[in-house]
Amino acid sequence: MVPRSLLNLNTFRVDHSCRSISYTNSSNDLVDLAKTINKPIIVGGGSNILFVDDVDRDVIVINHEGIEVIKTTNKYVYIRVQAGTNWHQLVLWAIENDLGGIENLSLIPGKCGAAPMQNIGAYGVELKNVFVELECVKIGTGERWVLHKEDCLFGYRESIFKGELKDKVIIDNITLKLTTNSNHTLNRDYGIINDKLDDLKVKKPTIKDISDVIIDIRKSKLPDPKEYPNAGSFFKNPIISTVKLKSLKSTYKYIPSYVIDNDSVKVPAGWLIDKAGWKGKQINGVGTYKHQALVIVNHSARSGKEILEFSKLIQDDVLEKYGIKIEREVNVY
Numbered sequence: 001m002v003p004r005s006l007l008n009l010n011t012f013r014v015d016h017s018c019r020s021i022s023y024t025n026s027s028n029d030l031v032d033l034a035k036t037i038n039k040p041i042i043v044g045g046g047s048n049i050l051f052v053d054d055v056d057r058d059v060i061v062i063n064h065e066g067i068e069v070i071k072t073t074n075k076y077v078y079i080r081v082q083a084g085t086n087w088h089q090l091v092l093w094a095i096e097n098d099l100g101g102i103e104n105l106s107l108i109p110g111k112c113g114a115a116p117m118q119n120i121g122a123y124g125v126e127l128k129n130v131f132v133e134l135e136c137v138k139i140g141t142g143e144r145w146v147l148h149k150e151d152c153l154f155g156y157r158e159s160i161f162k163g164e165l166k167d168k169v170i171i172d173n174i175t176l177k178l179t180t181n182s183n184h185t186l187n188r189d190y191g192i193i194n195d196k197l198d199d200l201k202v203k204k205p206t207i208k209d210i211s212d213v214i215i216d217i218r219k220s221k222l223p224d225p226k227e228y229p230n231a232g233s234f235f236k237n238p239i240i241s242t243v244k245l246k247s248l249k250s251t252y253k254y255i256p257s258y259v260i261d262n263d264s265v266k267v268p269a270g271w272l273i274d275k276a277g278w279k280g281k282q283i284n285g286v287g288t289y290k291h292q293a294l295v296i297v298n299h300s301a302r303s304g305k306e307i308l309e310f311s312k313l314i315q316d317d318v319l320e321k322y323g324i325k326i327e328r329e330v331n332v333y
Contacts (some may be wrong), residue, residue, distance in 0.1 A: 003054065009046045009061065011109070013229035014304040016051040016262040020058045026082065032062050034170055035142040041333060042170055044111035045086070048118065048231055050332045052304035060170065061273040062113050069091055070175070071235065075183040080175050083113025087120070095208050099287045100184030101130040101176070101209040107218045110234060111223070117161040119154040121215055122278070124189040127155040129178045135170040156266075157236050157329055160195050186210055192217060220294045230285065230288065234311060235269040248322060269326050270294035272318050286310040308332060 004135035022037065024030045033040070034134055040060045043049065061082040071078035076097055083092055091106050100311050104125035114120075120127050125291035153160040161169070179185075186205060188194055196213040205213075224229055236318045237307065240248075245265050248255055257265040273279065280285055284302035285305050301307055311328060318326050 004059070006051055006055075006059070009043050009059065010049050010051055011040035011045070011047045011225040011229060012050055012298045012307060013225075013233055013267060014051055014302065014307070014326060015302065016296065017054045018057055018059045019055075020242055021061060021134055022058065023061045024064045026064050028153065029064065029084070030060075030062070030083075030137055030172055031142040031144075034137045034139050038140070039167060040170075042113075044084070044114040045109055047109035048114065050304045050307060050330050052308050052332060053331055060109060062170070063284065070260050075180055075181060076177050078116050078175060078177050080173055081112045082173050083111060083171050085112045086110075087112055087115060091160075091211065093161065094178055098207070099178035100181060100186070100207045101125075101178045103207040104187055104214055106211040106214040107234050110177055116154075116159055116171060116174060118154055118157050119159050120242075120323075121157070123193060123217075123284055124187045125322050126154070128152075130178060132175040134174040136165075137172050139167070143279070144172070156239065171278045181207065222295060223289050223291075223297060230289065230295050233269075233294045233328055234296040235273070235327045236296060236330060237266050237269045238272075238324050238326050239264050239266050240324060241265075244323070252322075267324070268294075272322055272324065272326065273314055276314075278314055283310055283313070288314075304332075 004021045005015055007013060007015040022033050024033065024047045037058045037060060038059050041055060043059055043061050043069040048295055064082050067085060067090060068080045069077060070080050084212060087324055088107050088111050091102050094102055104123040105120060108122060110121055115127050128149065131149050134148055136145050136147060184207065193213055195219055196216065202209050222232060240261055242263055255267065257267050257270055259265055272294040273288065278288050280290040280297060281287055283308050287297055287299055288298050289295040296307060296311060298307055315326055318324055
């Protein structure tokens with residue numbers, strides 16, 4: 001069997017190889033592949049994955065698309081979305097149809113099947129806020145399972161698909177509950193959203209206004225993978241205790257934080273990395289983005305190993321300087 005290049009299946013643009021590549025164009029394709037391929041690596045948009053070497057495994061690329069309205073009430077519209085649907089295209093579809101709930105998740109890269117795996121989130125909203133259920137296929141048998149919201153064990157960038165069900169199932173479609181425009185409450189908790197709206201003199205924003213602002217913010221902070229190969233935010237924002245935050249403020253007076261509960265807060269990993277002196281720094285063809293330290297860019301590295309090693313240097317330095325362990329958000333193979 002001739003190895004197949006993974007160059008065009010990952011946004012870091014590292015040219016490692018795998019045994020074979022198969023594509024789904026329908027749910028039936030997915031079932032057939034799940035039955036016949038042992039221990040596949042599942043790839044959607046390739047925007048949250050890092051290959052560090054050639055892999056002696058087969059790859060399944062999720063390509064089947066579609067958005068279907070399955071139920072409508074006075075307040076909500078329930079939609080079923082196929083796993084290969086581009087996430088941002090789904091957001092634009094919702095806005096065009098005056099449906100709220102995911103406008104804060106505009107311009108997140110990747111496909112809809114990957115969204116529950118990470119419990120994707122941004123600017124005060126997470127997938128779990130609108131999630132109802134999903135249908136997945138068991139690897140090895142092709143058996144279909146329906147998992148409801150409580151079954152998925154959603155946490156901060158976490159789910160059962162990164163734990164107990166990792167490499168055991170493939171997500172086929174997801175069902176979301178979106179709000180009709182007249183019943184939707186906009187989420188403007190992040191100050192930068194309000195600042196942008198004020199700059200634009202928008203007094204009564206719509207879901208499209210929120211989406212437009214989020215898109216503008218993300219474009220100003222995050223590089224285009226076609227120009228700067230990257231996987232978006234490489235690290236999760238760490239959650240620390242309020243006691244730890246108080247201790248840090250004795251040295252870092254202006255450290256930003258967001259309240260999680262009475263005992264814990266979330267601290268921006270990008271701030272920690274930036275203040276540790278890593279923004280724009282490059283080593284062996286790998287560096288952090290000049291406008292956002294949370295993003296690692298592949299400038300000229302040939303192997304994902306160099307990217308992984310660079311990320312470990314950042315992790316070690318942040319731990320040494322602040323006593324905070326930051327975890328990767330990117331999946332490594």
